[in-house]
Amino acid sequence: MANPTLKDIATILGVSTATVSRALRDSYEIGPATKKKVAELAKQLNYFPNPYASSLRKGRSKTIAVVLPEVADSFFSLAINGIESVAQHKGYHVLIYLTHESFEREEAILNEFKSGRVDGILISVSEETNTSTHLVKLMEAGMPVVFFDRICEDVMTAKVVTDDYESGYKATVYLLKKGCRNICFLSTSSNLSISKNRAEGYADALAAFRKKNLISNVVTCGESLAYNLKTITKLLKGKNKPDGFVVSAEKLIPPVYLSCKKLKISIPGNVKVIGFTNLQTSLILAPSLTTITQPAFEMGAHAAAILFKSLDKKRRQIMNEQIVIKSELVIRNSTGR
Amino acid sequence: MANPTLKDIATILGVSTATVSRALRDSYEIGPATKKKVAELAKQLNYFPNPYASSLRKGRSKTIAVVLPEVADSFFSLAINGIESVAQHKGYHVLIYLTHESFEREEAILNEFKSGRVDGILISVSEETNTSTHLVKLMEAGMPVVFFDRICEDVMTAKVVTDDYESGYKATVYLLKKGCRNICFLSTSSNLSISKNRAEGYADALAAFRKKNLISNVVTCGESLAYNLKTITKLLKGKNKPDGFVVSAEKLIPPVYLSCKKLKISIPGNVKVIGFTNLQTSLILAPSLTTITQPAFEMGAHAAAILFKSLDKKRRQIMNEQIVIKSELVIRNSTGR
DNA sequence: TTGAAAGCGCTAACAG
DNA sequence: CTGTTAGCGCTTTCAA
Numbered sequence: 001m002a003n004p005t006l007k008d009i010a011t012i013l014g015v016s017t018a019t020v021s022r023a024l025r026d027s028y029e030i031g032p033a034t035k036k037k038v039a040e041l042a043k044q045l046n047y048f049p050n051p052y053a054s055s056l057r058k059g060r061s062k063t064i065a066v067v068l069p070e071v072a073d074s075f076f077s078l079a080i081n082g083i084e085s086v087a088q089h090k091g092y093h094v095l096i097y098l099t100h101e102s103f104e105r106e107e108a109i110l111n112e113f114k115s116g117r118v119d120g121i122l123i124s125v126s127e128e129t130n131t132s133t134h135l136v137k138l139m140e141a142g143m144p145v146v147f148f149d150r151i152c153e154d155v156m157t158a159k160v161v162t163d164d165y166e167s168g169y170k171a172t173v174y175l176l177k178k179g180c181r182n183i184c185f186l187s188t189s190s191n192l193s194i195s196k197n198r199a200e201g202y203a204d205a206l207a208a209f210r211k212k213n214l215i216s217n218v219v220t221c222g223e224s225l226a227y228n229l230k231t232i233t234k235l236l237k238g239k240n241k242p243d244g245f246v247v248s249a250e251k252l253i254p255p256v257y258l259s260c261k262k263l264k265i266s267i268p269g270n271v272k273v274i275g276f277t278n279l280q281t282s283l284i285l286a287p288s289l290t291t292i293t294q295p296a297f298e299m300g301a302h303a304a305a306i307l308f309k310s311l312d313k314k315r316r317q318i319m320n321e322q323i324v325i326k327s328e329l330v331i332r333n334s335t336g337r
Numbered sequence: 338m339a340n341p342t343l344k345d346i347a348t349i350l351g352v353s354t355a356t357v358s359r360a361l362r363d364s365y366e367i368g369p370a371t372k373k374k375v376a377e378l379a380k381q382l383n384y385f386p387n388p389y390a391s392s393l394r395k396g397r398s399k400t401i402a403v404v405l406p407e408v409a410d411s412f413f414s415l416a417i418n419g420i421e422s423v424a425q426h427k428g429y430h431v432l433i434y435l436t437h438e439s440f441e442r443e444e445a446i447l448n449e450f451k452s453g454r455v456d457g458i459l460i461s462v463s464e465e466t467n468t469s470t471h472l473v474k475l476m477e478a479g480m481p482v483v484f485f486d487r488i489c490e491d492v493m494t495a496k497v498v499t500d501d502y503e504s505g506y507k508a509t510v511y512l513l514k515k516g517c518r519n520i521c522f523l524s525t526s527s528n529l530s531i532s533k534n535r536a537e538g539y540a541d542a543l544a545a546f547r548k549k550n551l552i553s554n555v556v557t558c559g560e561s562l563a564y565n566l567k568t569i570t571k572l573l574k575g576k577n578k579p580d581g582f583v584v585s586a587e588k589l590i591p592p593v594y595l596s597c598k599k600l601k602i603s604i605p606g607n608v609k610v611i612g613f614t615n616l617q618t619s620l621i622l623a624p625s626l627t628t629i630t631q632p633a634f635e636m637g638a639h640a641a642a643i644l645f646k647s648l649d650k651k652r653r654q655i656m657n658e659q660i661v662i663k664s665e666l667v668i669r670n671s672t673g674r
Numbered sequence: 675t676t677g678a679a680a681g682c683g684c685t686a687a688c689a690g
Numbered sequence: 691c692t693g694t695t696a697g698c699g700c701t702t703t704c705a706a
Contacts, residue, residue, distance in 0.1 A: 005699055048451045050698085094433050396698075
């Protein structure tokens, strides 16, 4: 038999589909003998309940969506791992959607969820996202949403983040202590919550050293390696050469290293670098990279856990809270010794 | 209205649900006036068809599964991008499942698909997988399966791979030409199709230099960094020290570099290294890493395209073919100049 | 402890 | 061109 149904089992056993359904779900109203019979036949026939029939009937899909800007990034890769591991444990299925940093796509993707395809959403917003109405509307329609990493601060739901402000501050202070006096903050978008918070930490750290008369220098790069190379090279050749970089995006590490190499600027001799990244290769770069290492797996797992907790209840409201998981400053050679 | 249904639209418009259904799907049997009315009201009500009702009725889910060993790896990250981009284009949804290199999980995951949750499967098998009965059974039940990268050669379906044998050969010959005479081949599993093919290319390249009396030295490492460090360090301290490494797995790059550094063995001075990887950071390692760069995005996209092509037809058989997308030898400094 | 029956929302055969 | 009707496979009252 190709795909046995409840009815097949019921007919063979001479009972009703209701009984089979209840038996399979281990209902208390079914006698142990019947349960056993049903279970055995189900296994023998290799029965799997049709998830769509069940979803249609119950109005729940046992599926969540993960909406990400991209996945070619060590942070999001690790986060997916975290999410998937708790989802698998909870018996949920994970749909993946990539926005490729486009607000338009993000909107289109979220819009689709009005269909009831998923029970809940984990999201890290795109660089272009600077409104949250698309999310708010969805939530008003009853969809649970949990943010992680790149959040919308104004949306009333759970948000799992790292201590971006503190780590921006910490990174900057570390460079200052190492002697840097012209630190440049590099990010790919001035729009993102994480960039803003890190930049704020950076600015406040500089301010705390105000007597030294330090100028804040926040540079927003772009998407392509070529463009970023040009931007950073120009910085390094300008009159006001940075002697330190706080690199807020993983993809900006290569252009920083390459620019320095091309211009024969020594790291950490002439310019010190600290990167926000989870790259496993940080350790074997030339020189090894001092990083703010984010708890990517944990953030994903935690966000998923919050979502599932809300899905387990009938009252699916999610508390408006911000969970902060601490990142770690890992000192290596790109900041001197 | 929370979630309008076809019926809601039908009642408001005073037509039947069938008409609405057809109008929304732009059926030729519906008059333009009705179509317009329906479309407008649907938009106004923010109507989204319930995908589960539709899946149940049609027996198709517009969803595929991607089964991967892991995702914290540049190859699979890029492959997901490729898959997702063509899926989005085709209006399909992508479920992600991770086996974490466990055969048991792989089996459990695939078993679930008997339920009809997905219309097709893209898979790269786990390291432990050395039988294909779980896949064959699924295929016999009518499920289209396409392999990419880590394939099961004996399964009669489409497989998208790189030229693993050739690139193993090419990498080895390159090291030989650079003067290596004791090349070690490093992989994480002797079980995988890709490892086997690359190792075969490696062995044949050595054989082609037989007059030099070269010995094949294939070393299988493990999962943990600590273990791999130990293994490689031992190799480098042994009597038969390698002067070249063909590194067949991305995760083995860090232990190779670290072991050499710890033992003060110069790359490429004393040992030359070539890695199978798509790491964006290859360029900024110390020294920059010569790589066999796999067309990960293309492989994912191509595999997805094949699957969707079969899903578009009623006769869903997939041709038993092996599509080879060429990888590229990118020469950098870890192999000397 | 079990069964009968209704219905989740949609599609498609058939009828007009 | 449009409506009627049956039913995808499951869950869940309600009744026995």
